[in-house]
Amino acid sequence: MKQVFRSRMALVLGWIWMVFAAANAVDLIVRYSGPSSLTAAAVLGVMTALVFITCLRPAIILTEDGLLVRNPLRNTRVPWEAVDEVTVSHSIKIASGDGSVRCWAPQASARERAAAVRRGNPARTGSRTEPARSKGEQAAAEALAGKTHADWVADQITERAESAKRAATPAAGQPGAGADGSTGRQAAEPAGAADAQAVESGGPAGGAAATAGAMKVSWAPSALAALLAAAVLVVAAILA
Structure with a gap:
């Protein structure tokens, strides 16, 4: 399942500027x-390029294979198995x-963090009472208590990564091809030993695993194209 997370305010302001x-x-x-x-x-071209790369482009995209972090000028791809830790401060x-x-977006501002804390610790003043909530609304309120949008996105990333790692880990104690499973276990041991030796010696198995699980960072073609178009307009204005 594909999920896309952005800064909602930046997205709205970005499209207003584009219009x-x-x-x-x-x-x-x-x-x-x-x-x-x-x-x-x-x-106008320079301002539009800056709005595009700072407001409309930044996003976190979760796919079946991993996540894509789109920052203003760079794209970073991380397979789920390579995600070690997800933390949140202001970003x-x-x-x-x-x-x-x-990640450029979404971010947690100090104001949003304070509002999240207030939601987690609602103050009771005088005889004011809150309307009764359904079980679903109460569960949602408890899940989001004290969390910003960035915290919630970080939780989604962590859950998807942990789920992918569990799915990639073979179940222990699976029977083999033999009637009592002994043949399969005996056949599996040499293969496991060979893989371990390959990893230790830096052979093909270890190199392939390291390459497959690596974080990949690249320039964003759309961002570079927007900056190039703005630069062309600036040069044309200077030469005119």
């Missing part, structure tokens, strides 16, 4: 007046082996 930028771009094209229009287009940090990645 504003599109309307202004059309106006500049219709009322083109030479260098002044190019200068305005360059400013979500995912550790994998010797590396780690901090």
